[in-house]
Amino acid sequence: MLSLGLLLFIGLHLIPVVPPLKAQLVRVFGENRYKGLFALLAALGLILIVAGYARAPHGASLFPSSVGAIHAAPLAMVLSFILFAAANMKSHIRAWVKHPMLLGLAIWALVHLLANGHAKATLLFAAFLAFAVIDLFSVIQRKSYKPFVPAVKFDVIACVSGLLLALLVMTFHRQLMGVAVVPWGA
Structure with missing residues (x-):
């Protein structure tokens, strides 16, 4: 499935x-x-x-979890969620990064791939990482980018909403995914 x-x-x-x-x-x-x-x-x-x-099922452990990825995950998730939020806004973040959703997806997938070692997680996160890389190369090659005039208010909205959503997901990660990722998690 x-x-x-x-x-x-x-x-x-x-x-x-x-x-x-x-x-x-x-x-x-x-x-x-x-x-x-x-x-x-x-x-x-x-x-x-x-x-x-x-x-x-978790399946076999294909490789040991990276302690560095586990520790970096909260910060990486904040960055990913900010990039996700900026993807559809006329922000300076989007103007600079060009394709923030794909970059955010790649960061999310990579840190989760390295932080997990079991088979189903490897399949899930490797598939999304491969997709993000392939699509990012494709949109760059196709020059799939529409210029716009950025506004600071959208950067503020992207940063605040991305941070809040990341904190919310981290807080309830154990209940949602079965793994506590932060000490304050529920």
């Missing part, structure tokens, strides 16, 4: 890496129907990932 969800979710998100394929799908289905099908299938893929990860 986890593997199927990853294939569906990441496979869909890799369609733009092949512009002629995306253009053909848009021609066949129409722009709105393409977007609707994409959203529906991506949601199904995400549901399969979450349910599959929850049901999958």
